Amino acid sequence: MNCNNDLIYKIALTRIKGMNMLMARLLLESFGEVREIFSCKQDILQKVSGLQSPVFADDKRQKAKEQALKEAEFIEKNKITPLFFTDPDYPSRLLECVDAPLMLYYRGNADLNVSRIISIVGTRHATNYGRGFCTEFINDLSQIFPESIIVSGLAYGIDIAAHRAALQAGLQTIGVLAHGLNTLYPPVHRQTAIEMLSHGGLLTEYISQQLLHRGNFIARNRIVAGLSDATVIVESAEKGGALITAGIASGYSRDVFALPGRIGDTYSKGCNRLIACNQAALITSAEDFIDAMCWERPLKKEIQPSLFSEVNEQEETILKILQDKGECQIEQLTIFTDRPAPEILASLLELEFKGLIQAYPGGVYRRVK
Template sequence: MTVEDIALQFTPGIGVKGTVHLLECFGSAERIFAAAEEELTLRAELRPDLARQIVRRAGFSSAEKELKYCRKHGIIPIASTDPEYPPLLREIPDYPHVIYVQGNPQRLAERCLSVVGTRAVTPYGQVVCSRLIERLAERVPRLTIVSGLAFGIDAAAHRAALGAEVPTVGVLPCSLPNIVPAHHTAIARDMLDHGGALVTELSSQTQQYGTAYIARNRIIAALSAGCVIVESPDSGGSLVTARLADEYHRSVMAVPGRVTDRSSAGTNFLIRSRKAQAVLSAEDIIVELGWDLEPEPAVLRPQSEPQPLTPDETRLLACFTTSDPFSIETLRELSGFEPGELAALLLGLELAGALRQLPGNRYMKL
């Protein structure tokens, strides 16, 4: 990382794609700033006014100020030409030349999986998110969970990773060391304390108007080999992330939900339109990403002890008084749970190996 790398970010008129173009032409920020105005206009086909901004080193004062800011706040700036830069992120056509990291930058280059979804998370979504990450933690070495630290599924994914002792990375739509939303400052601190990282492409001098979310989502999509959407309505940021992941040739996966649930309308649409692979278990994710083909498979992490059932799960399981299958309607009458609560509890018991779902929405105790 050099001051020239950050200076590119602060040169007026040179945006993300302009920086990528210049790097393709010259190979490094140092060579860009060493080029003559004529070379910049002819070789890189820059407009003369932009070439003059580079020759005059218009962004250097701000770049030096930014480096001081990073040193003061323990922020690590990483350029795309540095060996520490995440290799998957560098593959996309609009990669940020400089990213700013707090925590362990190595996590960005490990076996990353992005998990995103709706802010209006349901009990079903929380249970699925938690169980998927718990099972992945048991099976996948060097796993890192990536999300956006937003309310809902994002926060659930980070918390599940922390609970499973898996590093987790938060991609932020703001400059560090700020946290958006501020309510998740404690989660962010736990992520750093447990070997994770926070990352953004925004410098401390970026004027922020709350418009960086789409740009942030492209980084979430690009950092990982695959992206899992746990819950999403028929519009929203998680569907944008899914589209970007598909454009970047990442594996897009989605958790199906009931056709009557608004929170699953987006995920069901992705699956129906064959834009996402349906995910029912951690094994589905492992197979989809080819992680089961690694030379050292599966058992690299010892199996954890089975999680005890919650009081509500125990109460529902007690309704199975015989070995015969029970319908959802019967279980609702016997247990008194609301439909949404019942669906989440049934899924939890199924993932825990206590129940099996049969055709016709019937369940049998194992």
């Protein structure tokens, strides 16, 4: 690969110690092109930047270019998309964050600038309650806004539950990594990560040559928060990475939501505290979330069962009840229809097979919206 390639200079800029978005903007305004930063004299760079430290020394800039050359070769070989902060495809939401990465490395097919992106994070010790909420929340969201993207950190617990629920619901999902794209942690999530490459993607600020460090996991939380319109905390103990993400999201003036839990539950204490301190809004469903975000729902075409020849009179009655009530259990439907349970169950199975209703945990049935 040609050493004069602009990509090499862009990567090299990120390898200069202490380089950040504000400094990079200042230098680019002064020099015009990134490559000029590596060709001008050290004293000029120090004067423009106001830094007197040796970060712009010739040997340090040369070392940064050498690292960048290796990374550019890795990028080309593995079909990775580099996103410099001046590129049009760089996530526009992140540009609003003062500590956004200068460069992102991306493998996937999702548009990182779609109109609706939601981050869902939580404890690594997810309970059935938390996982169930992820599944229901994301499934319901997909019915109303099928172009939404779900972002999380591909970690154990709530993160991986959110990614898998998104894949199951047909939504694209982005995993923000705390390491380069040459590896995957935790490795047990590799199969899910592979699926995400064609239904979302993997995103990181780290080059392949960087060692995995525990501090990276905290640093990547700012990308999870900054990449999205809102962050949903599903479960968290009194301390944890999810609460850090909530604080970062709030600092970015993003909406923060939390799922409440019982006061004695260890992994609901963090969420309950966020809600009690007005650091997060309480939500229990996708409908709550959509209303709080003031997202205008698309116009729905009313399903008219009577137009479907395969829907009989009893099935049509059940659909009307579910439309009016929102959801029902079998016992309730037997009362509303005055029909025996086996007969109602048979009708429910037929309606589910036809894709007109969906079954949920607890024996609850709802119409497909």
